[in-house]
Amino acid sequence: MLAFLLPTLLGLILGTFGSIFATIGISLTDWDLLTPAIPAGISNYTDLPADRLFMKSLVNTLAFSALYVPLTIVVSLAVAMGMNRKLWGIGAFRVAYFLPTVSSPTAVGLLWTWIYAEDHGTLNAIITAMGGNPVSWLGPKMALYSVVAVNVWGAIGGGMIIFLAGLQAIPRDYYEVAKLDGATAWQRLRYVTLPALAPSIFFQAVLTTINAFQAFDYIYILTRIGNGNSTMPTLVFSIYRTGFRFFRMGDAAAQAVVLTAIIFVMTAVYFHLQKRWGEPA
Amino acid sequence: MKLLATTAFALALASSAQADTTITYALWGSPAEGAVWTKIATAFEVLHPDIKVNVEVADWDSYWEKLKVQVAGGTPPDVFAMDAPLFADWQSRNVLLDLKPYIDKDPAILDGVYPITLKAYNTGTGIFGLPRDFQTIVLYYNKDMFDAAGLAYPTDAWTYDDLRATAKKLTLDKNGDGTTDQWGFWDGGYDMEPFWGALVWAYGGDVVDPAAGKTLIASPEATAAFQLFDDMWLTDKSLPTEQQLAQFGYDGFLSGVSAMGMSGHWSVPEYSQVTFHWDVAPLPLGPKGRATSVNSAGFVVAKDSKNPDAAWEFVKYAFSDAGQTELAKIGLAIPVRKSVAESPAYLDQATKIDHSLFVKALDYAHLKPVFKGYEEWSSAVGDALNTVWSGENSLQDGLAAAVADGDLALAKNK
Numbered sequence: 199m200l201a202f203l204l205p206t207l208l209g210l211i212l213g214t215f216g217s218i219f220a221t222i223g224i225s226l227t228d229w230d231l232l233t234p235a236i237p238a239g240i241s242n243y244t245d246l247p248a249d250r251l252f253m254k255s256l257v258n259t260l261a262f263s264a265l266y267v268p269l270t271i272v273v274s275l276a277v278a279m280g281m282n283r284k285l286w287g288i289g290a291f292r293v294a295y296f297l298p299t300v301s302s303p304t305a306v307g308l309l310w311t312w313i314y315a316e317d318h319g320t321l322n323a324i325i326t327a328m329g330g331n332p333v334s335w336l337g338p339k340m341a342l343y344s345v346v347a348v349n350v351w352g353a354i355g356g357g358m359i360i361f362l363a364g365l366q367a368i369p370r371d372y373y374e375v376a377k378l379d380g381a382t383a384w385q386r387l388r389y390v391t392l393p394a395l396a397p398s399i400f401f402q403a404v405l406t407t408i409n410a411f412q413a414f415d416y417i418y419i420l421t422r423i424g425n426g427n428s429t430m431p432t433l434v435f436s437i438y439r440t441g442f443r444f445f446r447m448g449d450a451a452a453q454a455v456v457l458t459a460i461i462f463v464m465t466a467v468y469f470h471l472q473k474r475w476g477e478p479a
Numbered sequence: 480m481k482l483l484a485t486t487a488f489a490l491a492l493a494s495s496a497q498a499d500t501t502i503t504y505a506l507w508g509s510p511a512e513g514a515v516w517t518k519i520a521t522a523f524e525v526l527h528p529d530i531k532v533n534v535e536v537a538d539w540d541s542y543w544e545k546l547k548v549q550v551a552g553g554t555p556p557d558v559f560a561m562d563a564p565l566f567a568d569w570q571s572r573n574v575l576l577d578l579k580p581y582i583d584k585d586p587a588i589l590d591g592v593y594p595i596t597l598k599a600y601n602t603g604t605g606i607f608g609l610p611r612d613f614q615t616i617v618l619y620y621n622k623d624m625f626d627a628a629g630l631a632y633p634t635d636a637w638t639y640d641d642l643r644a645t646a647k648k649l650t651l652d653k654n655g656d657g658t659t660d661q662w663g664f665w666d667g668g669y670d671m672e673p674f675w676g677a678l679v680w681a682y683g684g685d686v687v688d689p690a691a692g693k694t695l696i697a698s699p700e701a702t703a704a705f706q707l708f709d710d711m712w713l714t715d716k717s718l719p720t721e722q723q724l725a726q727f728g729y730d731g732f733l734s735g736v737s738a739m740g741m742s743g744h745w746s747v748p749e750y751s752q753v754t755f756h757w758d759v760a761p762l763p764l765g766p767k768g769r770a771t772s773v774n775s776a777g778f779v780v781a782k783d784s785k786n787p788d789a790a791w792e793f794v795k796y797a798f799s800d801a802g803q804t805e806l807a808k809i810g811l812a813i814p815v816r817k818s819v820a821e822s823p824a825y826l827d828q829a830t831k832i833d834h835s836l837f838v839k840a841l842d843y844a845h846l847k848p849v850f851k852g853y854e855e856w857s858s859a860v861g862d863a864l865n866t867v868w869s870g871e872n873s874l875q876d877g878l879a880a881a882v883a884d885g886d887l888a889l890a891k892n893k
Contacts, residue, residue: 231551232572250884251859315726317658332658336722338871423721424667424729426540427858429865442544444855445568446891 218458225451235448242452252453255436258342262417262432263410265346266353270406271399273350274357279391281358282365292358299355307419310348311336314420341421341430348416353409357402364398365391400472407464411457433457500789505535505549506560507542508811515809522805523796530789550574555781557790561608563599563775567851570600570607576780577605581791588795591817593841596775599849609798612812613775614743615840616673618642618763622756624649624661624738633739633760639681639707642739642763646717649738663717664739665724665731668708668868669861672847673741676772678704680845681765687889691850694860694885697878704765709867709874721869732757743774744837748810751830759832761840773844776812813837852892859884 225242229235246252281292298306313320314335322332335344368391376386392399414434421430426443428435433453441450506516513536520532535556537545542560549555550569561569569575582589589597593613600608620633628649633642646663653660666674676686684701687694695701712718724731731737733746735755741762750757762771778797780790796802803814807825813834814820820838828834850856860881867877 230572231547232569232574248887250887251862254862311725316720316722317660318726334720334722336725337720338866338869423669423865425669425857425861427669427861427865429721429869431862439858442547443858444852445547445572446855 221451221454224447225455227448229447230445231447232445238448242448243456245449246452246456249449251431252436252440252449255431255433256456258430259411259413259433261342262346262349262413263407265342266349266410266413267403267406269346269350270353270357271402274354274402275361275395275399277354278358278361278365282362292362295358296355298352303352303415304419306352307348307416310416311420314344336420336429338429345417345420345430348420349413352416353406357406360398360402360405361395364395368394396472396475400468404465404468407468408461411461411464500529500786501531501533502557502784502786502789502793503533503535504558504560504793505537505542505546505556507539508536508560509538510536512536512809512811515805519797519802519805520793522801523793526796527789527792530786530792532793550781550783553783555783557784557786558778558780558793560611561600561777561779563610563777563849564847564853564857566599566608566777566779567849568853569779570602571851574782575607576782576784576787576790577607578609578780578791578794579606581795582606585795588798592815593817593820595773595841595844595846596815598846599775600777600779608777608779609794610775610777610815611797612803612806613773613815614745614812615773615837615844616677616741616743616762616771617836617840618739618741618760619732619746619750619757620739620760621732621735621737622758624755632758633763635761637760637763639678639763639765643707643711643715643717646711646739647715650715650717659716659719659723660736662719662731662737663715664711665718665737666708666741667721667724667729668712668864670857671860672772672774673743675705675708675864676845676847677741677762677770678708678765680770680772681762681767682707683765683767687848687850687856687885691848691852692886692889692893694856694882694889696860696885697882700767702874702878705867705874705878712868713870721865744813744834745811747828747830747832759836761836769843771840771844772847773841774847775815850889850892852888855892856885856888859888 224235226238226240227235228238228242277295281288281295316322316332316334316336319335321335326332333340335341372390372394373386376390381389412434414432417430417432418428418435421428423429427439431439434457437450437453437457440453441447504516504520506512508516513534516534516536520534523532524530543565546555546559555574592610596610596613597606600606600610618633622632625632628651630645630648633645642664649661649663650659651661652658668675671679671686679686679696679701682700682704684698684704685695686701696705719727719731719736727734727736730740730746730749732740732742733749733753735753762769778794780787780794784790797806798815800816800818803816803819804822804824806812807814807819807822807828810828810830814825819825821835826834863872863877863881863884866872866880867874872880
């Protein structure tokens, strides 16, 4: 029995746990890839607050996540509820919402740069046709919101599938009983749908948070500038840049550990909340 | 006849028996550049039948990533291309072979090489590389746009104020829809090359101190230089913003939306594909005269190379008149040998512009700084400057942040 599990277990132990411990180990050294690592204690961690490039990427990632996580959950839940009905051609709608999930972020990101383009972009063409002033969608004031919108759009499909599965598992009887008792549509949502969906919502919250902190592809494509840099560097971008371009693997590993710690804490908070609120009242 | 055949057979046998040394030469560049290098390698193999050269070409980003992994893993390419500003990042980590012992045996090979190109690789304790080719920055201008506006072409008497005034005149809304569709100039505003480094020097400022411990771009002279850039970009709006530029790709001159731009010789092959007419002029004069930046690409030999002697033979060949003549034909860069740079191989290229302008620029060129941590410093300074061009920060605040972040990056790389 164990022999059959061995390949997977080995992969887990060496691949996953091995690289986690290696990253923690590297984060306690000064290592430039090319010369032997020098033990550095926790200095890579204590130096992080003074690293302005890192702090900027941390602030960007936190701001992004604060918008992206709730929006993705609310929008994909709303879409799933809209899709949860017997309607001719509903399959086509579901495919349309799921399409971004299976498309290449690089190709789709480039399409969005067209939509957001300042002078010849689709969005500004519509706004100016209606008499408005063109907006600098990817400029410093709007970039965060524009980037969040694209990422939410890209995540609706995945969230919709989870919520749709959750919705279809709710017995029809619940709604009929609620109707007989005179519950309004809002009350049916609040007291039937949401409690029944709680496990899906928590699962989706964990997943979306992890994705938010690791977000990179759309953001980089939409905000990149010459020299391989970005006007909105994220944590993942900072880790890559610090390690592979600045020869500072120890600092990059410390940043990666901080990123993991944030995700770990957020997940723990969700589990705690699920225990408190997830139980039937 | 039989004798001849036997001799040929014996020779073939001997050469195949001798071709036991294989070296690898890695470089960044396009497949077309890789093809020219394979040709140079083949010419080298004819002279040295005992050595085989594998040419490995990759794009800029993957080249450096792959190189780091290969060198860290102890299996580096024997010879690899180096960008001079990044040289110190590698040399200081003790992964490059000191070529001085080889050069001392053969000192004549340095004769006729432009001295400024040798400077980057000479640490004082050794010579850890040889220049392969170099770049100086000149002004490119779109003749069709100048003609349409009835303006005289840039001359060598131009000042930066002339550049500003002309750029403003060439910034137009041609179709009258209320948005600019032609700009007088373009630049990314990020790295000191091609534009702002030369501008700072022409105004009498400097970029970093010689010990690379202090960022100097907020000095009064440098601030005056950046003020001109700020005026052109934010007041006159003669340059497309980063977001506007992104609509046309990242080179405003190439995409035909900007009348002028600054670049090195590396742009010539690409620019010769366009349909409009263009030419080159020296960089304008600043209050402290004319300045441009010179930067070289070089060859380095890995310290862990199993065949350093063969690697050196290849470097020596590519560095020779024969190798440099072949290299000049790529048309991307300027040969480091005076004899080749002043020969038809370089001067009479398919693209008919004054190629000697790039060589003459050496007279007033400053070396693009070479120090450990260049890339980190350049990113720190570039990120801060970018907040000025995007309108988030004033010029004074942006320069102060660039100095603070730049100095932090320099300190981390001491």
